[in-house]
Amino acid sequence: MEVIRQKATDSEEFRSKQLRARDMLRGDLDDKDLDEFVQERVLTTTLEKASDWARGNSFFPLTFGLACCAIEMMTVAASRLDIARFGYEAFRASPRQADLLVLSGRISIKMAPVIRRIYDQMLEPKYVIAMGACSSSMGVFNNYAIVPADKFMPVDVHVPGCPPRPEALMHGILELRSMVHGDPTLGWRERYEAEGTEEIYPLAPADATGVNVFGAGGTEGTNA
Amino acid sequence: MPDAATLERLVGALKASDSESVIDTVESPGRVAIEVKPDSIVGSLEVMRKAGYEFLASVHGVDYYPNEPRLGVDYELLSREACDRVALTLRVSTEDPHLPSVTPAWPCANNQEREAYDMFGLIFDGHPDLRRILMPEDYEGHPQRRDFPIGGEPVLFTHNEHNVPRWFE
Amino acid sequence: MLSTYAPALIFIAIGATIGIVFGLLNKFLGPPPRANSHKADPYESGMPSEIKQGFRFGISFYMIAILFLLFDIEVLFLYPIAVELRAFGTFALLETITFIVLLFVGFGYVWRRGALTWK
């Protein structure tokens, strides 16, 4: 959205702007000043940016509580930290009417197909937030029963924490909003153009001498 | 934790009803567990009920992995007048994990026996609806046995990073 | 004769066009729908559902629906009276009262017959 707000350089100019706005409200501005006043404020944007702007500011989250993070998700919509200030308090129960799926809790292997089906049944501009460590990366329970969300569905924002504070989830949703508006907050690598500096062996040499603290490193956890 | 006298009385009552049912009593701080033969568990629980222990708090499986017979089942009993707890245990081997179900006499053990079946593979004969309760019904293996791998994913270190190339995407 | 009905017709035309336009707007504005197999499945709280279109439901649902429809339409008749009650004079008021009393007689009958209790 090309919204160019000129910073008020000094207080007089700010004061004159206030007076002009007051005259405009009183209807004393004549046509030339009025045209210039309006000219300054007209938003010029593309249709797609406008619909993104509307979509980003009006997520309809799905009431989808799995485990402990669900209680913190309820707290986000409750009185102290109110998500209604951003317009997201319309929690819809059916996936047909919701466009934001917050995976609040740990995803067990019995629940994964159900979540995938609900995600498929949601309508098209849909976004997913993996709230908490358990849905992002199996968190505390690295065992047979838990599946991280990335394994079976695309996730847009991962909110760390176990359970994350309501402010953290709020920040995650606002991150998603800025992504939907088209200017995602850049990771530190993009911001400082530091791609390619990851210290990764492209392919570990056969005689990797790294000491294997973890044992054979196979699928079964061998620190039993 | 029943004192020595009541324990003697209980074991005597159990022996009276079924002579060789009691195998031994396991004492640990704050708890007494009377081990009985697997197929005399329903009778023993009835004896305990008459002796005042009429609330069956918990039925759960235990895996005594190194020593045989491997699988055990615990019945935690509570007497409300005497405000006292005692436990009946039994041991079953993995080759023949069959034992009589107590659900017909104690309906409170229904879900818990299904969970013991699901987690340890203990087959309760006579249980009205013995299906898996926690794992998906087509899941092979009983997860809480000691030899079942914990699963999950290995933690990524520099030495095993190449298994998951470009994980940072 | 047409001119007398002109406002109503224009009103219907505008209503229809707005309805259709909003119905189709999503085809152009919304993102292209990704066809995947499960989207059209009926939603049954996450489980695969077997409810086909023509599944039959109990008579009580139908009874309650029809009764609601009956008593709801009567309110429709009260609107024009309420708008111009002063112009129609007290005769219209008496007529409306008898109309409502008749309604209550019907409601009493339905209540006594037990059509409202859920079987």
Added chain:
Amino acid sequence: MSTVDPAARELSAYRKMEESVTISETTEFEGDRELLTLNLGPHHPATHGVLRLLVTLDGEVIRRLQPIFGYLHTGIEKTAEQKSYWKAIPVVERMDYVSYYFNAMAYCGAVEALLEVEIPKRAQYLRVIHLELNRIMSHLVFLGTSALDLGAISVWWYCFRERETLLDLFEMSSGQRMHTRYFQIGGVIEDIPEGWIEQVRKFCAIMPERADTYGDLLNKNEIFLQRQRDVCPLPAEKLRELGVTGPLLRAAGDPWDLRKAMPYSSYEDFDFKIPVGTKGDNYDRFQVRLAEVKESIKIIVQALDNLPDGPTITEDRKIALPPRHELATSMEALIHHFKLVTEGMRVPAGEAYYAIEGARGELGCFVRSDGSSKPARVHMRDPSLVNMQAAPAATEGWLIADMLATVAMFDPIIGGVDR
């Protein structure tokens, strides 16, 4: 993410059963009325978590209710066997995620019973205060969400406002809002900061009249009364036979409360009453929990009044970490610290079953140790798993709306059920 076309892959018996929701192939008939089997499935606004209710309906009347669990099974008991004793506390706390202090208390109690360690009086009082605060918070979450199910959303706003003040207290005393890991084996991690007692007193001053406002909001609400009074009652004998404990049993008139019957962690020092219902219907279940909030406040105030001084964790260095400043001076403290932090404490072989009065019933923890530094078996007897066995008995023959209100009153926490 290649979504394989379901028809192509070979379906196992369970998937076939899952794909077609009606277990019996033909639709059932009861006399001339056709029954419909429906899923109030894992994702449903009124099931308080991922509880799946397979319901067989005759119109709106329920003929058969079958709760299906397992959609939140996290393998906590298996994970606890991989961790050393004091590392298992955070894992155990995440089972019943609304009353997390109770899980930690049951687990620590069982391990302390095995170790036969003596808990200092101050630690016992601090534990009782935190347990009762957590009971109030658990009843507030129950009250808010079940009133939400019956349409009274304003009660939900108020309850969560109180819950926020409670979480501030937990954060002040332990640094974290939920799953605080404040209970350590042998006592509490550290003493409460200054000003905490005043904050709790301020909370205890306003909470009783807040509880009355919730009562006034709902007791005179005709819709709430008609949907709760004489709905799905269960007599006490039936509940006892099904193993139900806690507020559900007390609502049916049976005053069994472990805090009074078999007091633990110095509950015998406080005098408080046990709220008991008469008919055992939904209205009694709601009232019993509301009255329990007031009783818990009485306990907290008494515990604060005569909170003894002294250590907040056992002096036995084999179990409790030595204080930091001692590490600089004494060698044994360093050795104890190093041993505890690396391998953890060794618990003598044995089995222990320690039961406490959780917010939903008897919460018992069975710990078996084989002498090593990792528990050989941790099992949590969760009240919700056993209480939910009474749900089919309570709701058969009632309408769907009553069933949803009853499941809300049973207050199952699926994290505790599925472990």
